[in-house]
Amino acid sequence: MAEVATVENLEQNVREAMARYGNNPARMIEILQDLQDIYGYLSKDLLKEVSRQTEVPLARVYHIATFFKAFTLKPRGKYTIQVCTGTACHVKGSYRVLERLEDVLGVRAGDTTDDLMFTLETVNCVGACALGPVVIINGKYYGHVTPVQVESLIKEYRER
């Protein structure tokens, strides 16, 4: 899904993203959104290339990229694991699932494993309270998750 960033396609992808919005630097947010969809995150090189091509100062591009929570400047894992910490899931013990995930993956919520396989994050209610505790991996929902299941679940994704 995510494309590997090389210098060539970086330049081309930025050019194409800009062209989609009439080469109008005022549409920076949309340009950055499109680029984040391709690369999964906004790298330093990418932001510098955007600045170069849009002729918007880097300090300004950096401000926009760091202002919105929807943008991430850190690489993200191949799989995003979201643990619901909403009220219902919390009552059902989602924090223990989260703790177990943090132990197994060796990262805290909000971080990505060094091998770029998993990004662990928390979400507040996904509207599937009856299934709590809920864990979502790249859009696939797992209900009634117990801490015991965590290890085999991660193993399953590692081996894919």
Place this chain on the structure above:
Amino acid sequence: MVKLTIDGKEVVAREGQTVLEAAQAAGIYIPALCYHHEVKPYTACRLCMVEVTKGKRTRFVTACDYVVADSMVVRTDTEKVKKCRKLVLELLMAQCPNLPQLQELAQIIGVEEVRFSKSNDDCILCGMCVRTCAEVVGLHAIGFEGRGFTRKVCTPFDEPSEPCILCGACSYICPVDVIPVEEVDGYRIMERWHKKSRLVACSKCGKYFMTEDEFRFLQEKTGLPEDRLRICMDCR
């Protein structure tokens, strides 16, 4: 010409002037930390809040960007205005408890204690440095990062900024003086922006007077011959 009243005093202002400028010209004090006539108003510090009455309507506005109008009535000394200022300064002091400039203002405005839990920042986020770099120097070497309580002023990625020429304009304009510039062993160092540049000595008196980055910038901008640019302001 526009005729208005500030604190009961008849004031004549130019069309398009702001309330703050008109008040200053009339010798009426309005505190402001993020205002300077060389850069556009930004309304970041909120200290210049005044009460403005136009017709039947009274409202609170920031004096630094509010444009004067005929028969406008401005009050800078009502209880409400004073209360508002105090609160704003109190919040600034909670964010940056150790700034002498804020303590000084507290004396004038009358803030005795800070009721909010204190942080230990040194930057009031007025954006003076960012705007000066962009609008006056024209380089955009520094900017903001993040938002809300994680907002800060820094170079992109908090790394040495390529366009920065270490001119020191940001340091000069900073209303709370927290962007130090050091000159050691022929280098100018700006710790806050993680950058240093070798200094150029005047070809007449031998005193250091600008950085090599500044020199290149001026050379490109003015197109003046090198030997002329190498003479400092005092020797010219």
